[in-house]
Each structure stands twice: as C-alpha cells, then as structure tokens.
Amino acid sequence: MIFLDQPDEIKRVSVAVIKRLPKYYECLGNLLKNNVERVSSQELSKILGFTASQIRQDLNNFGEFGQQGYGYNVQQLYLEISKILGLDTVHKMVLIGAGNLGQALVNYGEFRTHGFDIVAVFDTNPALIGRKINNVPIYSTEEIEYFIKENEIDIAVMTVPKGEAEKVAGILEKTRIRGIWNFTPVEIKLENEDILIENVHLIDSLFTLSYRINENKLQKRLLKQKRKIFPRP
Amino acid sequence: MIFLDQPDEIKRVSVAVIKRLPKYYECLGNLLKNNVERVSSQELSKILGFTASQIRQDLNNFGEFGQQGYGYNVQQLYLEISKILGLDTVHKMVLIGAGNLGQALVNYGEFRTHGFDIVAVFDTNPALIGRKINNVPIYSTEEIEYFIKENEIDIAVMTVPKGEAEKVAGILEKTRIRGIWNFTPVEIKLENEDILIENVHLIDSLFTLSYRINENKLQKRLLKQKRKIFPRP
Numbered sequence: 001m002i003f004l005d006q007p008d009e010i011k012r013v014s015v016a017v018i019k020r021l022p023k024y025y026e027c028l029g030n031l032l033k034n035n036v037e038r039v040s041s042q043e044l045s046k047i048l049g050f051t052a053s054q055i056r057q058d059l060n061n062f063g064e065f066g067q068q069g070y071g072y073n074v075q076q077l078y079l080e081i082s083k084i085l086g087l088d089t090v091h092k093m094v095l096i097g098a099g100n101l102g103q104a105l106v107n108y109g110e111f112r113t114h115g116f117d118i119v120a121v122f123d124t125n126p127a128l129i130g131r132k133i134n135n136v137p138i139y140s141t142e143e144i145e146y147f148i149k150e151n152e153i154d155i156a157v158m159t160v161p162k163g164e165a166e167k168v169a170g171i172l173e174k175t176r177i178r179g180i181w182n183f184t185p186v187e188i189k190l191e192n193e194d195i196l197i198e199n200v201h202l203i204d205s206l207f208t209l210s211y212r213i214n215e216n217k218l219q220k221r222l223l224k225q226k227r228k229i230f231p232r233p
Numbered sequence: 234m235i236f237l238d239q240p241d242e243i244k245r246v247s248v249a250v251i252k253r254l255p256k257y258y259e260c261l262g263n264l265l266k267n268n269v270e271r272v273s274s275q276e277l278s279k280i281l282g283f284t285a286s287q288i289r290q291d292l293n294n295f296g297e298f299g300q301q302g303y304g305y306n307v308q309q310l311y312l313e314i315s316k317i318l319g320l321d322t323v324h325k326m327v328l329i330g331a332g333n334l335g336q337a338l339v340n341y342g343e344f345r346t347h348g349f350d351i352v353a354v355f356d357t358n359p360a361l362i363g364r365k366i367n368n369v370p371i372y373s374t375e376e377i378e379y380f381i382k383e384n385e386i387d388i389a390v391m392t393v394p395k396g397e398a399e400k401v402a403g404i405l406e407k408t409r410i411r412g413i414w415n416f417t418p419v420e421i422k423l424e425n426e427d428i429l430i431e432n433v434h435l436i437d438s439l440f441t442l443s444y445r446i447n448e449n450k451l452q453k454r455l456l457k458q459k460r461k462i463f464p465r466p
Contacts, residue, residue: 016249018444022437062451063458085440086447100337107333110418110436116443155442179442185343198442202433203343204255207318209388209412209431210349211251214319218295225296 013061020058021085023048028078040071090115092153093181096168097160098123098138101183105157106133118157120147124164141168148175155179162186246294253291254318256281261311273304323348325386326414329401330393331356331371334416338390339366351390353380357397374401381408388412395419 027047031039041052048055059065059077062084066072082088093111095102098121105111106118121138123129128138139147147153156177160168165186172180172195179196182188188197211218260280264272274285281288292298292310295317299305315321326344328335331354338344339351354371356362361371372380380386389410393401398419405413405428412429415421421430444451 012448018441019437021444022434022440025440026434062455084444084447084451086443086451087440091443091446100333100340104333104337105435108435111439114436114440116439154446155439178446181439181442196442196445198438198445200435200438201255201259202338202341203347204252205431205433206344206349206388206414207255207258207320207347208251209414209429210319210324211254211317212429212431213324213387213411214317215246218317218319222295 017058017061020050021081024055024058025078025081025085025087028074028081031074032078036074038071039074041066043071087115090117091155092151093118093155093157094120094122094144094148094153095136095157095159096122096141096144097158097164098125098128098133099159099161102157102159103133105159105183106136116155119151119153122147141171144168144171145175148172148177153177155181157181157183158188159183250291250294253283254314257288257291258311258314258318258320261307261314264307265311269307271304272307274299276304320348323350324388325384326351326388326390327353327355327377327381327386328369328390328392329355329374329377330391330397331358331361331366332392332394335390335392336366338392338416339369349388352384352386355380374404377401377404378408381405381410386410388414390414390416391421392416 024044027044028039041055044050044055045052050058056066059072062080065077065080079088093116095106095118098106102121102123106121111118118136121133121136122141122144123138124141129140131138144156148156153175154177156172156179158165158168158172158180162184165182165184165188169180169188169190173190173192177195179198180188182197182199183202185201185203187199190197257277260277261272274288277283277288278285283291289299292305295313298310298313312321326349328339328351331339335354335356339354344351351369354366354369355374355377356371357374362373364371377389381389386408387410389405389412391398391401391405391413395417398415398417398421402413402421402423406423406425410428412431413421415430415432416435418434418436420432423430
C-alpha cells in the first residue's frame with residue numbers, strides 16, 4: 001500500500017465493511033478450531049460468499065495482513081480482527097428490562113465467551129428486584145446511574161417495553177456509558193454524541209427472509225414489466 | 234432505464250440492497266404517518282444516511298418509481314416496497330422452542346402488524362405442552378411435521394437450544410416450509426435448497442457496537458503505523 005499524502009487522519013471505515021468484520025472473525029475462528037494455519041482470499045471467498053477482491057479490500061483497511069502467494073496467517077489475522085473489534089478487552093455491561101428477552105440475553109453464554117460481561121440487571125418490578133438471573137443480580141432502575149458510575153460500565157443493553165425506552169435513554173445519557181445496545185423498536189436519539197447506539201431491528205431480518213421467499217414471484221413480475229419495453233419477437 | 238438486451242432473466246438483486254429495503258420501508262411508513270406526500274432522494278438521504286445516488290440506484294432495481302423534479306410519491310413507493318418485501322400477504326409461522334427468547338418473540342406485537350402470524354409454538358417440555366403464550370397454543374415437537382402440512386405454514390422460527398438445532402432442522406427439511414428464521418448459533422445447512430434460511434446472529438451487532446466504541450483508539454494505532462512509512466517532517 002502506498003500513501004501519497006502523509007496521513008494526518010485515517011479515512012473512516014464504511015459501515016458495510018464493519019458489518020462484515022464479525023463474519024471474518026467467526027470464519028477465522030472456525031478455521032483455527034480446525035487447525036488451519038493459512039488461508040487465501042480465494043478460499044475465504046468460497047466460505048464467506050464475498051469476492052476475493054472484496055475480502056482483500058476489506059482487510060486492507062486495517063493494514064497489510066496477507067502475503068502474495070502465501071495468503072493469510074489464520075491465527076494472526078484472527079487476533080488482529082479480534083483487536084479491531086475491541087474483543088481483546090472485557091466489556092462490562094448492564095441490562096435494563098428483565099422481561100423474556102432480557103432474561104434470554106442474560107442466559108446467553110456466547111456474550112461472556114467473547115468478553116461481554118453482563119454484571120447487573122435493572123427492572124422496575126418489585127417482585128424481580130433482589131432476585132438473580134443466571135447469577136446476575138437484579139436491581140431497581142433507580143440505581144442505574146449510580147451503578148454505572150461506580151462500576152465503570154461500558155455498554156447498556158436496553159430490553160425495556162417501548163413506552164419506557166425514552167425515559168431509560170434519558171437516564172443513560174447522564175452517565176459515562178460508551179454504548180447502548182437497543183432492542184426496543186424506539187429510535188433512540190441522544191444529544192450526547194459520545195454515547196454510541198446500536199439498534200437491533202429483529203424484524204428487518206424477517207423482512208429479508210420474506211423478500212427471499214417472495215423473490216422468484218417478484219422476478220417474474222419485473223421481467224414482465226421489462227418485456228413490455230422489449231417485446232418478445 | 235434502457236435495456237440493451239432483451240431480458241430473459243433479471244439480475245439477482247444484491248444482498249446489500251435487500252438489507253437496505255426494510256430501512257426504506259420503515260422510513261416511508263413514518264413519512265406516511267406524518268402525512269408527507271412526496272419525498273426526494275436527497276431528503277431520503279438525510280433521513281437514512283445513504284447517499285441520494287445510492288437510493289436512486291437501489292430503487293431502480295425494482296422499476297422506475299421517481300420522477301425528475303417531483304421525487305417519489307410516498308404512498309406509492311411504500312406500497313411497492315411492501316410488495317417487494319412480500320408484506321402484502323399474511324405469512325403463517327410456527328415457533329419451535331418456548332424458552333425465554335421464544336416467549337419474547339411470541340409476545341412481540343410488531344410481527345402480526347406486518348402480516349407475520351405465529352399460529353403455533355412447539356416444545357419438548359411436557360409442562361409447557363397444552364398451555365398458551367399470548368393466546369398461541371404450545372404443542373409437542375412431535376407434531377411439527379403434521380401441523381406444518383395441515384396448516385400451510387410458510388416460516389418456522391427456531392429458538393431451540395443449540396444442541397437441538399440440527400434435529401429440528403432435520404424435521405423441518407421433510408416439510409414444505411419455505412423459510413427458517415434461525416435464532417440458534419448453529420449454522421443450519423439443508424440439502425433441500427427450496428427452504429431458505431435466515432440466520433440471526435445477535436452477537437454480530439454487539440461486535441459492531443464494540444468496534445465503534447473502539448474505533449478512535451484503533452484509528453490512532455493505524456495512523457501511527459502509517460506514520461512509520463511517512464514520518465513527520
């Protein structure tokens with residue numbers, strides 16, 4: 001890679017690239033488990049379904065990892081991507097809203113495996129406060145601000161009902177939390193731009209499935225429209 | 234749009250475009266609610282954060298919706314995209330695995346609003362069989378095959394524990410189900426290619442948040458590496 005100008009700032013990596021990073025991470029993790037030592041962009045392409053040139057471009061955003069004729073060193077690339085994703089440190093998280101979804105997330109083992117540690121749950125329901133889910137204590141939502149401050153929490157997971165989303169976001173805005181993982185269907189907007197928000201719209205993925213189920217029918221309809229412009233001979 | 238060749242087949246729309254469609258749908262739905270009648274690609278760009286030219290390109294995949302100088306008719310485009318996403322019909326769904334996540338999904342009102350109707354839940358736990366969640370009956374997993382056949386189910390939602398994923402996928406493969414919405418961390422592969430699979434990797438979105446939290450630190454590190462190549466004067 002050649003830099004024509006002396007870089008004072010690095011171009012922000014596009015969201016599309018960022019969204020592909022977890023796929024690389026997962027894929028390389030599987031290769032590692034199977035004792036694969038090196039892999040070419042062509043081989044990665046076959047597993048991941050992105051083109052080899054796309055893969056080389058994506059990874060070039062973060063440095064020069066591959067070697068012509070050798071490919072990528074699986075372990076090295078895996079560790080680099082885990083650093084890029086910030087997975088080389090432990091993220092302390094709290095979860096707000098101990099309903100079914102909240103409980104499912106606290107019970108989900110994968111988070112801790114990757115360094116995401118839910119250390120407290122908050123809820124308004126007096127029947128839940130004082131109890132534990134998967135050994136994680138449930139506190140009153142009134143204690144959120146204090147707890148986050150005292151325990152240097154990085155990420156808050158929001159699984160409260162729709163109607164409580166804004167209020168909880170307002171509480172979080174007063175803290176030094178760094179990110180909100182928002183499972184409510186409410187679009188959270190904060191004035192404090194230091195707090196990053198990642199929205200999970202489960203229904204988007206259902207829409208995608210629905211599109212794919214519908215795709216053949218749709219293609220036929222589009223084809224018909226286009227044939228009107230170029231009628232069959 | 235000009236077609237140089239007579240189209241016998243339409244180019245498959247890329248996954249990236251498909252993943253953006255729900256965003257258009259949601260955004261247009263909000264505009265409709267606010268009685269906005271027309272919108273330009275520039276205005277959409279401001280709301281959605283994609284470039285105006287990207288938006289025009291995306292929508293051009295499905296026909297010519299906009300009009301130079303007028304923009305898009307909000308209602309018409311909303312209805313078109315809802316058709317493209319297959320939301321103009323009711324999708325009958327079953328859910329397999331009545332744990333916390335399964336219960337959260339059955340209780341989630343948004344699905345039905347968009348025509349996704351969970352009509353039955355299946356579980357292996359005898360204590361749950363015969364009960365209801367949000368008025369939806371819970372049956373034994375032994376009845377999945379029969380139920381799907383009798384009730385012309387389109388989509389199965391898989392919220393079973395990791396260890397049961399393959400077995401349930403094997404049962405579903407014998408049915409005429411059209412799509413599987415897979416919440417298990419197991420990568421489902423079926424020989425029957427008529428069944429489409431949409432995997433929900435919740436952790437990917439957490440990784441994205443972690444990346445963004447880590448981004449400034451990362452940028453500094455990358456900048457340092459690049460400065461080594463072009464040292465400061």
